[in-house]
Amino acid sequence: xxxxxDSWRRVHPASPFVRGWVALxxxxxxxxxxxxxxxxxxxxVIDERLAGRxxxxxxxxxxxxxxxxxxxxxxxxxxxxxxxxxxxxxxxGFLFKQQRQARLDRVQAIDVVQPLLARIFxxxxxxxxxxxxxxxxVHLAYLRVDEARQLRATILARASGAVSGTPATAPGLAPAxxxxxxxxxxxxxxxxxxxxxxxxxxxxxEQSVVIVLGAVASVLLSAVTENRSFYFYLIxxxxxxxxxxxxxxxxxxxxxxxxxxxxxxxxxxxxxTQAQTLPPGRxxxxxxxxxxxxxxxxxxxxxxxxxxxxxxxSNGEGSAxxxxxxxxxLAEVFAMLSLVLPDPGxxxxxxxxxxxxxxxxxxxxxxxxxxxxxxxxxxxxxxPRRARLLAPLGWRRNGFTATDTAxxxxxxxxxxxxxxxxxxxxQSIALQQGPLARRFRVADLVLHTTAGPIAxxxxxxxxxxxxxxxxAQAARARTARKRQTSEHWLDPADHLVxxxxxxxxxx
Amino acid sequence: MHTEAIDPxxxxxxxVSPRYVTVRLVGWALANLAAVxxxxxxxxLVLNGAWEWPPLWLAAAVPAAAFVLALWRLVLIPRQVRxxxxxxxxxxxxxRRGIFFQRVxxxxxxxxxxxxxxAGPVERSLGLCTLKLHTASAGTSAEIPGLxxxxxxxxxxxxxxxxxxxxxxx
Numbered sequence: 001x002x003x004x005x006d007s008w009r010r011v012h013p014a015s016p017f018v019r020g021w022v023a024l025x026x027x028x029x030x031x032x033x034x035x036x037x038x039x040x041x042x043x044x045v046i047d048e049r050l051a052g053r054x055x056x057x058x059x060x061x062x063x064x065x066x067x068x069x070x071x072x073x074x075x076x077x078x079x080x081x082x083x084x085x086x087x088x089x090x091x092x093g094f095l096f097k098q099q100r101q102a103r104l105d106r107v108q109a110i111d112v113v114q115p116l117l118a119r120i121f122x123x124x125x126x127x128x129x130x131x132x133x134x135x136x137x138v139h140l141a142y143l144r145v146d147e148a149r150q151l152r153a154t155i156l157a158r159a160s161g162a163v164s165g166t167p168a169t170a171p172g173l174a175p176a177x178x179x180x181x182x183x184x185x186x187x188x189x190x191x192x193x194x195x196x197x198x199x200x201x202x203x204x205x206e207q208s209v210v211i212v213l214g215a216v217a218s219v220l221l222s223a224v225t226e227n228r229s230f231y232f233y234l235i236x237x238x239x240x241x242x243x244x245x246x247x248x249x250x251x252x253x254x255x256x257x258x259x260x261x262x263x264x265x266x267x268x269x270x271x272x273t274q275a276q277t278l279p280p281g282r283x284x285x286x287x288x289x290x291x292x293x294x295x296x297x298x299x300x301x302x303x304x305x306x307x308x309x310x311x312x313x314s315n316g317e318g319s320a321x322x323x324x325x326x327x328x329x330l331a332e333v334f335a336m337l338s339l340v341l342p343d344p345g346x347x348x349x350x351x352x353x354x355x356x357x358x359x360x361x362x363x364x365x366x367x368x369x370x371x372x373x374x375x376x377x378x379x380x381x382x383x384p385r386r387a388r389l390l391a392p393l394g395w396r397r398n399g400f401t402a403t404d405t406a407x408x409x410x411x412x413x414x415x416x417x418x419x420x421x422x423x424x425x426x427q428s429i430a431l432q433q434g435p436l437a438r439r440f441r442v443a444d445l446v447l448h449t450t451a452g453p454i455a456x457x458x459x460x461x462x463x464x465x466x467x468x469x470x471x472a473q474a475a476r477a478r479t480a481r482k483r484q485t486s487e488h489w490l491d492p493a494d495h496l497v498x499x500x501x502x503x504x505x506x507x
Numbered sequence: 508m509h510t511e512a513i514d515p516x517x518x519x520x521x522x523v524s525p526r527y528v529t530v531r532l533v534g535w536a537l538a539n540l541a542a543v544x545x546x547x548x549x550x551x552l553v554l555n556g557a558w559e560w561p562p563l564w565l566a567a568a569v570p571a572a573a574f575v576l577a578l579w580r581l582v583l584i585p586r587q588v589r590x591x592x593x594x595x596x597x598x599x600x601x602x603r604r605g606i607f608f609q610r611v612x613x614x615x616x617x618x619x620x621x622x623x624x625x626a627g628p629v630e631r632s633l634g635l636c637t638l639k640l641h642t643a644s645a646g647t648s649a650e651i652p653g654l655x656x657x658x659x660x661x662x663x664x665x666x667x668x669x670x671x672x673x674x675x676x677x
Contacts, residue, residue: 428618467514
């Protein structure tokens with residue numbers, strides 16, 4: 001029962017109680033509160049008027065408790081999972097049965113999540129994401145921590161093709177053999193975000209600006225109108241913001257990134273901890289952004305679009321999952337970019353990326369004649385000078401450049417953004433133009449990727465450049481897709497794919 | 508204002524059926540006539556003397572403005588329908604639409620997850636259908652309305668076959 005093998009297995013027996021502790025706690029609260037209050041007042045445990053009926057009440061309460069526990073036990077008994085034949089299967093439910101299976105080589109991400117209570121009991125939840133932006137495809141709550149880790153290693157080993165590497169065609173290996181191979185892949189730490197920097201980044205974040213502005217406004221209003229009630233509005237606002245700060249701190253605490261053959265490993269969390277594994281080549285788009293106040297310290301934030309994660313949920317968990325780096329220095333951003341995009345597809349990645357993050361086109365405007373842009377601007381093609389009235393601040397920032405492997409889109413003079421979309425991840429491309437943009441002969445180029453925090457959009461490119469890019473990008477995405485053949489990223493036959501490719505191909 | 512097409516040059520666009528204008532006209536009539544009728548209610552009530560407040564000029568101006576706007580949209584419909592086009596290339600499908608707000612969309616065949624064909628009551632009676640392409644991205648709203656049913660079926664088969672041949676993962 002120790003190896004996560006081919007047999008059908010059950011989750012940990014304590015898991016329904018850990019999941020349903022709220023229900024149990026509520027029951028105890030309702031039954032216990034009355035008695036407790038009376039005890040405090042010096043009365044008997046049970047109200048005199050009810051004393052005669054006490055056995056019935058106890059019986060009723062006991063029945064409810066028993067039914068709940070029975071439900072928990074049944075739900076545990078009928079939840080079984082199996083990893084075999086290239087699939088992970090989960091059966092749940094005893095009245096309404098559900099059988100679910102997901103192909104291992106379709107894995108987009110695997111998370112090991114530990115809420116506080118589960119962590120106290122040494123349990124963890126395993127989430128297996130495929131490309132369906134809804135809920136997790138497979139959701140195993142809860143397993144023992146080492147069991148969850150081993151299952152993750154098994155799934156990743158089979159998904160990557162590393163296990164079937166020896167005789168290349170073997171879904172039907174003996175279970176013992178496969179379980180033995182599924183060691184956790186060795187990993188190499190890349191960076192850790194110190195808590196002090198995380199706290200600093202929160203203090204200097206956008207919401208702090210809003211707080212300061214809001215506080216100043218309410219104080220001014222109070223002073224002008226001599227009405228004290230404005231202070232009271234600050235209390236709920238302050239509570240909400242404190243919760244937001246706490247959430248960000250809790251989710252970003254002790255953020256650690258590491259690289260292993262299975263992909264990028266991210267670990268974070270103060271009370272609830274989470275460990276994410278993003279297999280190579282599953283990242284659909286990356287955004288590096290810098291709010292204005294972070295520029296003082298040269299900090300950046302990185303977010304990703306993953307096919308399985310979907311848009312950020314309301315509870316903040318989604319936004320934590322799509323964060324690749326909550327706050328980092330330029331060197332750390334480069335370290336993460338090298339993991340996300342192992343082959344930058346350009347001879348001088350540092351220059352291109354720095355231009356994307358901080359660069360500004362020369363004030364004279366590159367113009368269409370000066371196609372090879374100024375050397376300090378990393379080859380970015382920006383909004384033509386004629387359209388500077390449309391974006392008086394941003395026209396020297398808004399631009400794009402394409403390397404052999406990815407399209408880089410930068411924007412924002414104060415809130416700086418750099419979006420990277422790998423060519424083989426482009427879904428579809430649209431060129432859009434409104435009447436105002438037409439007057440200035442510019443157009444927007446929109447790249448469609450899977451649901452997530454990033455919606456790549458090239459703002460106000462020159463019309464000719466935009467048209468050329470539409471064609472060139474379609475061609476680049478096509479060639480990039482042809483190179484990518486297998487979903488098994490460690491398959492020996494697949495190594496050609498990850499090797500450097502043919503020369504530059506500019507449209 | 509001179510309208511310069513934003514689509515890449517050198518493409519042979521196929522246009523949708525001119526009968527699609529009728530479909531758009533029916534939709535236009537339902538939406539705009541209802542709006543004008545609702546907006547005219549205050550005018551009627553003011554004329555009857557039931558309502559005091561909106562002055563007569565305001566009660567008359569609002570439905571008049573709505574009517575002019577509706578007429579303007581009506582005039583645009585044939586041009587809008589003519590502006591819808593699609594082109595099949597070796598590896599991708601291009602869809603364009605719009606005059607004032609133009610949009611050109613490129614959908615690679617290998618990225619298509621599935622193809623839908625739908626037809627509303629008006630479209631069906633005219634022998635037309637609407638083809639929708641879906642990729643892994645929700646942002647791809649690729650839709651070709653007003654295709655003759657035969658052409659729609661042909662295109663669907665064609666797209667499915669090509670998509671299968673060039674299928675890539677996500």
